[in-house]
Amino acid sequence: MIQQVTTQDFPELTDVWEASVRATHHFLTEADIQYFRPLILEQYLYAVDLACVKDEAGKITGFIGVADGKIEMLFIHPAARGQGIGKALLQYAIIEKGATSVDVNEQNEQAVGFYLHSGFRVTGRCETDSLGKPFPLLFMELGFKIL
Numbered sequence: 001m002i003q004q005v006t007t008q009d010f011p012e013l014t015d016v017w018e019a020s021v022r023a024t025h026h027f028l029t030e031a032d033i034q035y036f037r038p039l040i041l042e043q044y045l046y047a048v049d050l051a052c053v054k055d056e057a058g059k060i061t062g063f064i065g066v067a068d069g070k071i072e073m074l075f076i077h078p079a080a081r082g083q084g085i086g087k088a089l090l091q092y093a094i095i096e097k098g099a100t101s102v103d104v105n106e107q108n109e110q111a112v113g114f115y116l117h118s119g120f121r122v123t124g125r126c127e128t129d130s131l132g133k134p135f136p137l138l139f140m141e142l143g144f145k146i147l
Helices: 007-024 030-042 085-097 109-117
Strands: 002-004 049-054 060-067 070-076 101-105 120-126 137-142
Touching: 002 085, 007 030, 007 049, 007 060, 007 070, 049 085, 060 085, 070 085, 101 109, 109 120, 109 137
Parallel strands: 070 101
Antiparallel strands: 002 049, 049 060, 060 070, 101 137, 120 137
């Protein structure tokens, strides 16, 4: 189910990124999306170890990017949400790539809830994103639930 990504997949990944962002990142303006889109395609995808899920037709429905034990990106196409793709990609990142941390836009409440439900806990906060833009980040670490 989880597949590696090639550079030929980058345009499709970028399309999935944009569709996902438009569905979940309501705090971004159109100008913000247009600013980030070329960065995703030309820089950010190259900086991470990528894996994806494709549907029966071979279309990418979701992807994850990990670097140095940190989840740097996890995006699911809106039409594929609720099918367990995010959970499968997250489990892959944790088990296969050793991912234990993630930075999440605080204003993306769905993502914050997803990571909290998946066993992550908030360990810190910053008023701006990594580019200094006014999008607060929550720093999250994988915690261990005591039964």
